[in-house]
Amino acid sequence: MTEFIPPGTRFHALPSPFPMHRGGELHGARVAYETWGRLDAKRGNAILIVTGLSPDAHAASHADNPEPGWWERMLGPGKPIDTDRWFVVCVNSLGSCKGSTGPASVDPATGQLYRLDFPALSIEDVADAAAEVVRGLGIEQLACLIGNSMGGMTALSLLLRHPGLARTHINVSGSAQALPFSIAIRSLQREAIRLDPAWNNGHYSEDSYPESGMRMARKLGVITYRSALEWHGRFGRVRLDTDLRDDDPFGMEFEVESYLEGHARRFVRRFDPNCYLYLSRSMDWFDLAEHVSDDAHLCVLRGLAHIRIDKALAIGATTDILFPLxxxxxxxxxxxxxxxxxxxxxxxxxxxxxxxxxxxxxxxxAIGDFLDSI
Incomplete structure (x- = not known):
């Protein structure tokens, strides 16, 4: 399968071996990242962004890649994350297929793709790999660590496992542990992929690809990314102009169905299915409480209380059902x-x-005002 690496992406080689939180290790692994702005003389103006499941490191346009990034309106000169002031680093998560080592990468021990031979991936591994990038850039302490969605989990893990690496933190629509509803949704997404015959226990190819499974997984995800209020306001019960075909009596009839189909088809060949499975499961496993006690009933608040940070902001949307407020x-x-x-x-x-x-x-x-205050 093909890795999807944006132009202008840089790479940081991880220590070899790189130990994994749940066992196993990686050799010759790397993390993809991009940067904006300039690091000041004291190396004290650095911000690290850790992302959700699917984004690459291309958060915004820059000289090496003028294409708009996934957070284009947030990041840049004069924007809330002002690159005239800040040196910003965005990493692609370990385990992804956007340049960082993951199941779609070649295992140097065999010369073949890792596929399901990739070690079990945890949020802790993603956090440790991101910390290695920061240190590799010669940054002793970040001015701020920003984590979005899954990246909010990654950020909390990084703060706990690497004390002192960040002075402040913004947690955006993140969480300190996976909730049952979110686990249930992601479980269905993974099941859709694994039940596609073309998945073939992870041994698919460009010609025999689990397209249906990935389409269904993406549709389930997109449904949870937006609120019922927005779905209603955006689509209502508007029907498509085309009539149902006699040979497909249960085909698409409403505009919202067509939107989901189009969104899914644009995604399925741009993200590796095995990487999706690994990253999705890493989110379900994450529970910050596990880092401070073996007691399964320990409140996650005590796990959070072990973090030391000068200042933090946790923000989210009132209508978020996946990472509720x-x-x-x-x-x-x-x-x-x-x-x-x-x-x-x-x-x-x-x-x-x-x-x-x-x-x-x-x-x-909200983000701009916090950064102005530090």
């Missing part, structure tokens, strides 16, 4: 329990989990 409120509460200066901000956005990507009128000022 109470999870960002819990992050702020747990950090305060540990004596940290932590603020919670719930934004009344109708756009659900994806609000941080599209609702710049609300999320932009």
């Amino acid at each position: 109470q999870q960002q409120e819990q992050i702020a509460e747990g950090l305060r329990l540990g004596g940290n200066d932590a603020e919670f901000l719930g934004l009344d956005s109708p756009q659900g989990h994806d609000a941080f990507l599209v609702d710049m009128e609300r999320f932009g000022p």
Whole structure:
């Protein structure tokens, strides 16, 4: 399978061997990243962005790649994350297929793709790999660590496992542990992929590819990324102009169905199915409480209280069903329990989990004001 690496991507070689949290190790592994702005003389103006499941390191356009990035309206000169002031690094998660080593990469021991021979991937591994990039750039302490969605999990793990590596933190629509609803959705997504005959226990090819499974997984995801309020306001019950065919009586009839189909088809050949499975499962496994006790009933707040940070902001959208607002409120509460200066901000956005990507009128000022205060 093909890796999908944006132009201008840089690479950091991880230590070899690189030990994995749940056992096993990687040899010759790397992490893809991109940068914006200039590092000051004291190396004290660095911001690290860790991402959700599917984004690459191309958060915004730059000289080496003028294509708009996935957070284009947030990041750049004069924008909320102002690259005239900050040196910004965005990493592609370990385990992804966007330049970092993952199941779609070649195993140097065999010369073949890792596929399901890739070691079990945890959020902790993603965090450790991101920390290696920071240190590899000669940065002793980040001015701020920003994590979105899955990246919010990664950021909390990094703060706990690498104390002192960041001075402040913004957790955007993230969480300190996976909730049952989110686990259930991701379980169905993985099942859709694995039940596609073309998945073939991870041994698919460009010619025999689990397209149906990936389409269904993506559709399930997209449904949870936005709110019911937005789905109604955007599509209502508007029907397609085309009539149902006699040979397909249960085919697409509503505009919302056509939207989901188009969105899914644009995604399926741009993300490796095995990488999707590994990253999805890493989110389900994540529970910050496990780092401070073997007691399964330990409150996650105590895990958060072990983090030490000068200042933090946990923000989210009121309509987010995938990472609901109470999870960002819990992050702020747990950090305060540990004596940290932590603020919670719930934004009344109708756009659900994806609000941080599209609702710049609300999320932009919140992030910009926090960075202006540090």
